[in-house]
Amino acid sequence: MTARVLWRKSLSAVMLSLTGVCAFVAVSVLFLILGYLVIHGGRSVNWDFFTKLPAPVGELGGGMANAILGSAKLLALASLIGVPLGLLGGVYLAEFGGHAAGFVVRYAADLLNGTPSIVIGIFAYALLVLPFKHFSTFSGAFALGIMMIPITLRSTEEFLRAVPLALREGALALGASKWRAILTVVLPAAYRGILTAVLLALARVAGETAPLLFTAFSNRFWSPGWNQPTASLPVMIYTYAVSPYDDWHRQAWAAGLLLLGLVLVINLLARVVLSRGAAVRRS
Amino acid sequence: MPSTANSSVSLAAGLPASPGRELAGEHSMRMNISKLNFYYGEKQVLFDISLGVAAARLTALIGPSGCGKSTLLRTLNRMHETVRNARLDGEITLDGQSIFLQDVTQFRRRIGMVFQKPNPFPKSIFDNVAYGPRINGASRPLSDVVEASLRRAALWDEVKDQLHKSAYELSGGQQQRLCIARALAVEPEVLLLDEPCSALDPISTAKVEELLVQLKSSCTIVIVTHNMQQAARVSDFTAFLLNGSLIEFSPTPQLFTTPADSRTEAYITGRFG
Amino acid sequence: MERHFEKDLNELKERLLWMGGLAERAVHQAVQAVLNADEQIAQRVLAEETAINEMQIEIDDRVVHVLALHQLMAVDLRFVLAVSRINNDLERIGDQAVNIAQAAQRILRHPRVKPYVDLPKMSEIVEGMMRDALNALVRRDVVLAQSVLSRDDQVDNLRDQIFRELLTYMMGDSSVVYPAFDLILMAKNLERIGDHATNIAEDVIYFVQGRDVRHPAVDRR
Known part of the structure; x- marks a missing residue:
């Protein structure tokens, strides 16, 4: 009897430490990456990094101002494409979609969500680069926007479904049409959740490199308008990291640090938005 | 009145007249339900219901859970149409006009509804009450409508200094009175209430009940309640439903004193249901 | 917060007091018929009894409705129960007044047996007890109700004195047996009315304080 108890106790202790160690490893990976980025790239994050164009090959210094602006433009345009489509699609799914149509849309969105990003890149390349015979900000944003659609759509649907039926009925009973009820009551009730979803989608595509390689491509100079190839942080990291120059390596680390910092901030923002919303709902 | 035919003095002079017993048939009817059958898919839940809703009176629908009283109430503002395969x-x-021939959103503006759980919108107190007038185009200044509605719902004094706070910061009882104010703001001709006190504590319940008694002079009210004492306290007419049929x-x-049907008596004396 | 059933309770009280007024008036008139030898007043008492009976039924109806529709508690519940009992006592008082009025009609067929001394005194006390019992109800005045209870002994004493006196007359002169017997009945009726007034006062104390003072000998735990 005591032997069994001893066996059970030691097994429990072993499993507990095992799971604890795994959890620790999982968390420490993030901190390892962060630490690595800070050590290697921290020194390069300076005023020049944010304000200067890349230095010509062989020269020290220079910055990534064009890539930062390029990423911002790409993400902004991608949101303009992906968010409305995802949002309205989510509204359709949650409020109007019948059984069959709902199933098809939902399934398609889930498949799209699982589609490798490089495939989406090829699609954008075939659609918007080949016909015009040059890379462009627009084609890159298109690729990223497509990637945002399924996340936005499914989260919008989930958050809309979480809005109590009683709220919809309350609006309908006051003589609101269905569209009016959705626009003035249901969406406002769910907007924090939807905003969170949009932010998470944004964080997800902010680091995408593959689809940009053959859509937005890259650029060592400013990229005016939407119709020229543009630099972006992920692609710059890729280009600089595989280059033979130490200074570029350091700048690649710095760009990585910036990108990770951006994702962290967006995640944090999403968390704050959501928790505030929940607090109001509960009280 | 005491009969005083034989005496020289009227023995009842100066005494207020006693209200006679009202009969449903003697009243002018605001709404009329006739031969109503209701189905969810293949399942029939209401059977051949006919009943009149008297103007400026409070009509209560009582009966055990699942007897169809809420379904009946929801047909009165066509809310059942939001449910798939309801028929x-x-x-x-x-007022003599078929409700099914009217534009549904126009029609619903004439019928206010208050739900089982308070369902204020995630907006300020003011915006909650102003919601109906806003979408319907208010003829008076919104702040007047909001104040008047909150006063009618006996909530004004409690919230007048915090109109721009979120409605979620109110207590449950206040939220329900806010929902009543929101419904009153569109000046409905009929007010439907679906177990409005089931989520409230006794004091809040009493407040809502007093409110209903006051409101019925200016509004026709239909209330569904699983609390038959509540029906007894506030209503003028009571309908007892059982398994989708109108029993009495x-x-x-x-x-509540001399029910005609033995099933009604068994229910109100707590012997089943 | 004022509850809407308070309106019903007030109407109930109003009607009970109205009925009390009718009963008081009946007693007063019936006695006056004898004292003033006025046959007409006696007839009026008989005619007006219907009003009291109708009021009893209306009050009963209202009591049933209030009990059925509003779940009354504590002082409200005791009030309605007290009203129900007082309603009965008032109706019985009305019956006693009718008895007196009928006796009056018989008495008036004979010459007066004797000058009335104790009878007016007794009726004055009894009418005062009725009035005070109902006033105590209105004012929720327990002290006034107690004073009604204490007057019951005076009434009993007066009744005994009237019995003795009239018996003496009957033994002395057999021709006065009929009217004297009716006068004895009348004293008995008045004494019963005093008892009903006492009951009303006890109900008032019960309503106000929740205390049952009817039978001190009964042990309540």
Whole structure:
């Protein structure tokens, strides 16, 4: 009897430490990456990094101002494409979609969500680069926007479904049409959740490199308008990291640090938005 | 009145007249339900219901859970149409006009509804009450409508200094009175209430009940309640439903003292249901 | 917060007091018929009894409705129960007044047996007890109700004195047996009315304080 108890106790202790160690490893990976980025790239994050164009090959210094602006433009345009489509699609799914149509849309969105990003890149390349015979900000944003659609759509649907039926009925009973009820009551009730979803989608595509390689491509100079190839942080990291120059390596680390910092901030923002919303709902 | 035919003095002079017992048939009807059958898919939940809703009176629908009283209430503002595969036959009229021939959003503006759980919108107190007038185009200044509605719902004094706070910061009882104010803001001709006190504590319940008694002079009210004492306290007419059929419909004092049907008696004396 | 059933309770009280007024008036008139030898007043008492009976039924109806529709508690519940009992006592008082009025009609067929001394005194006390019992109800005045209870002994004493006196007359002169017997009945009726007034006062104390003072000998735990 005591032997069994001893066996059970030691097994429990072993499993507990095992799971604890795994959890620790999982968390420490993030901190390892962060630490690595800070050590290697921290020194390069300076005023020049944010304000200067890349230095010509062989020269020290220079910055990534064009890539930062390029990423911002790409993400902004991608949101303009992906968010409305995802949002309205989510509204359709949650409020109007019948059984069959709902199933098809939902399934398609889930498949799209699982589609490798490089495939989406090829699609954008075939659609918007080949016909015009040059890379462009627009084609890159298109690729990223497509990637945002399924996340936005499914989260919008989930958050809309979480809005109590009683709220919809309350609006309908006051003589609101269905569209009016959705626009003035249901969406406002769910907007924090939807905003969170949009932010998470944004964080997800902010680091995408593959689809940009053959859509937005890259650029060592400013990229005016939407119709020229543009630099972006992920692609710059890729280009600089595989280059033979130490200074570029350091700048690649710095760009990585910036990108990770951006994702962290967006995640944090999403968390704050959501928790505030929940607090109001509960009280 | 005491009969004083034989005496030289009127023995009852100066005494206020006693209200006679009201009969449903003697009243002008605001709404009429006739031969209503209701189905969810293949399942029939209401059977051949006919009943009148008297103007400026409070009509209560009582009965055990699942007897169809809420379904019946929801047909009165066509809220059942939001449910897939709900279907009905029969006729319901408002002031003699079939409610099914009217534009549904226009029609619903004439019928206010208050739900089981308080369902304020995630907006300020002011915006909650102003919601109906806003979408319907208010003829008076919004702040007047909001104040008047909150006063009618006996909530004004409690919230007048915090109109721009979120409605979620109110207590449950206040939220329910806010929902009543929101419904009153569009000046409905009929007010439907679906177990409005089931989520409230006794004091809040009493407040809502007093409010209903005051409101019925200016508004026709139909209330569904699983609390038959509540029906007894506030209503003028009571309908007892069982398994989707109307068993008895009488003036409330009569139904609760001398019910005509033995099933009604068994229910109100707590012997089943 | 004022509850809407308070309106019903007030109407109930109003009607009970109205009925009390009718009963008081009946007693007063019936006695006056004898004292003033006025046959007409006696007839009026008989005619007006219907009003009291109708009021009893209306009050009963209202009591049933209030009990059925509003779940009354504590002082409200005791009030309605007290009203129900007082209603009965008032109706019985009305019956006693009718008895007196009928006796009056018989008495008036004979010459007066004797000058009335104790009878007016007794009726004055009894009418005062009725009035005070109902006033105590209105004012929720327990002290006034107690004073009604204490007057019951005076009434009993007066009744005994009237019995003795009239018996003496009957033994002395057999021709006065009929009217004297009716006068004895009348004293008995008045004494019963005093008892009903006492009951009303006890109900008032019960309503106000929740205390049952009817039978001190009964042990309540």
